[in-house]
Amino acid sequence: MDKFVVRGGNPLLGTIKVSGAKNSALPCMAAAILTEDEVILENIPQVRDIETERKLLTSMGAEVELGYGRAQHRTHIKCAVLSDPVAKYEIVKTMRASSLVLGPLIARTGIARVAMPGGCAIGGRPIDLHIKGLEAMGATITQEHGYLEARSPNNGEARLKGARILFDKITVTGTEDLLMAATLAEGESIFENCAREPEVTDLAALLNAMGAKIEGAGTSTIRIQGVSKLHGARHRINPDRIEAGTFLIAGAITGGDLNVDSCEPAHLGALIHKLEQCGVRIDVGKDHIRVRSGGDLKAADVSTEEYPGFPTDMQAQYMALATQAEGTSIITENIFENRFMHVQELARMGANITINGRTATVRGKSPLQSAAVMCSDLRASASLVLAALVADGETILDRVYHLDRGYEHFEEKLRGVGAQIRRMGDVFGKK
Numbered sequence: 001m002d003k004f005v006v007r008g009g010n011p012l013l014g015t016i017k018v019s020g021a022k023n024s025a026l027p028c029m030a031a032a033i034l035t036e037d038e039v040i041l042e043n044i045p046q047v048r049d050i051e052t053e054r055k056l057l058t059s060m061g062a063e064v065e066l067g068y069g070r071a072q073h074r075t076h077i078k079c080a081v082l083s084d085p086v087a088k089y090e091i092v093k094t095m096r097a098s099s100l101v102l103g104p105l106i107a108r109t110g111i112a113r114v115a116m117p118g119g120c121a122i123g124g125r126p127i128d129l130h131i132k133g134l135e136a137m138g139a140t141i142t143q144e145h146g147y148l149e150a151r152s153p154n155n156g157e158a159r160l161k162g163a164r165i166l167f168d169k170i171t172v173t174g175t176e177d178l179l180m181a182a183t184l185a186e187g188e189s190i191f192e193n194c195a196r197e198p199e200v201t202d203l204a205a206l207l208n209a210m211g212a213k214i215e216g217a218g219t220s221t222i223r224i225q226g227v228s229k230l231h232g233a234r235h236r237i238n239p240d241r242i243e244a245g246t247f248l249i250a251g252a253i254t255g256g257d258l259n260v261d262s263c264e265p266a267h268l269g270a271l272i273h274k275l276e277q278c279g280v281r282i283d284v285g286k287d288h289i290r291v292r293s294g295g296d297l298k299a300a301d302v303s304t305e306e307y308p309g310f311p312t313d314m315q316a317q318y319m320a321l322a323t324q325a326e327g328t329s330i331i332t333e334n335i336f337e338n339r340f341m342h343v344q345e346l347a348r349m350g351a352n353i354t355i356n357g358r359t360a361t362v363r364g365k366s367p368l369q370s371a372a373v374m375c376s377d378l379r380a381s382a383s384l385v386l387a388a389l390v391a392d393g394e395t396i397l398d399r400v401y402h403l404d405r406g407y408e409h410f411e412e413k414l415r416g417v418g419a420q421i422r423r424m425g426d427v428f429g430k431k
């Protein structure tokens with residue numbers, strides 16, 4: 001199992017480049033199921049979840065070609081024939097976003113079998129709202145032996161029907177899943193209380209390029225006029241706002257001077273505002289953000305919310321920063337019930353954090369010490385790397401496979417701006 005070895009103390013200086021967003025790329029790859037033609041996606045990040053999605057699509061009969069390097073992270077997907085419209089447990093269990101194939105599969109083939117995703121470290125993660133929405137579109141969904149068996153009306157023979165759906169709770173992949181299903185449904189669908197995340201807007205842009213008729217993506221009400229067929233398209237994936245945010249915090253926590261390049265500053269408003277409250281100097285350009293130390297960091301409270309609020313996917317990284325700020329920061333996690341797995345590991349490095357329900361109280365500034373720590377999920381891993389960048393001595397992070405799910409060449413990018421970080425196959429064993 002790979003580990004990271006990080007020696008703290010270096011301010012990060014220079015320019016670091018942001019990759020394409022994995023959380024946009026995953027639904028966009030699933031959208032290729034909706035057409036027999038080729039879909040070409042550019043700016044696909046080279047991360048483990050993308051490889052998992054490739055496996056998922058190919059296991060159903062799709063042709064997927066992932067091109068990196070000179071091929072500029074371009075992916076060609078052709079779902080001419082979906083001979084086996086089944087999302088198997090062996091693949092689904094490794095990636096929560098697998099539930100994104102449910103909607104497009106029923107819409108395209110009339111019949112789908114998708115393994116129920118399990119819980120994960122950050123919480124239960126049910127998909128009841130996906131199921132409820134598809135049922136409102138006329139699908140029949142049953143659960144057998146851990147699989148959802150879904151059929152469109154007439155035992156899979158007829159198209160889904162457009163529906164008016166009010167989401168009880170804002171859900172990102174739920175909005176995306178039903179949006180894809182509605183593109184090929186008969187008639188109009190109106191969705192209310194939709195997720196407004198940039199990843200939803202990115203997916204809608206691809207779907208419209210494929211011939212869908214979607215209005216309102218990025219707002220809480222989305223209207224879709226169903227069409228009988230979609231065609232191929234070429235689409236460039238948005239920059240990853242969470243990776244960009246992680247780099248902004250890396251610059252701020254190390255007291256560096258970092259230019260975070262190839263990002264979309266408009267998607268980072270809540271984080272930029274918070275960093276400014278912490279006393280960090282931020283200069284926003286068209287597609288880059290410069291982050292610099294503005295003196296001692298000051299504590300500021302954070303409460304995670306749906307977009308455009310402060311993202312839950314930045315909460316763990318922000319907590320690492322809060323350990324280095326003077327004063328008390330109250331961090332409230334409103335989206336997932338169990339997303340504080342990084343707290344005990346930060347505490348092992350010397351952070352002063354107490355948890356009460358959904359709230360963590362961070363008292364700073366604490367000098368951090370190196371330790372052997374364990375990554376529990378994707379963003380918790382990033383948080384521990386950030387803490388290690390300012391810890392005294394050499395920190396060893398175990399289970400970095402969590403981080404590899406969603407950060408492209410993380411250690412190489414950080415090394416390029418002065419961090420001392422290296423990957424080891426097995427630092428404790430024989431190697």
Ligand SMILES: CC(=O)N[C@H]1[C@@H](OP(=O)(O)OP(=O)(O)OC[C@H]2O[C@@H](n3ccc(=O)[nH]c3=O)[C@H](O)[C@@H]2O)O[C@H](CO)[C@@H](O)[C@@H]1O
Nearest residue numbers: 023097125126127128129130170171172173174313335336
């Ligand atoms: C691949 C991807 O894009 N993942 C992101 C997506 O996850 P994901 O789409 O899974 O997260 P949701 O937006 O669906 O979850 C939000 C809340 O709704 C609840 N819920 C969700 C669906 C459902 O059917 N029933 C239900 O109760 C969840 O348990 C959670 O409490 O949005 C999250 C919230 O911004 C991010 O942290 C994830 O990085």
Ligand SMILES: C=C(OP(=O)(O)O)C(=O)O
Nearest residue numbers: 023096097313378379406
């Ligand atoms: C939680 C995340 O991803 P997923 O929904 O795929 O688990 C994330 O990107 O932070």
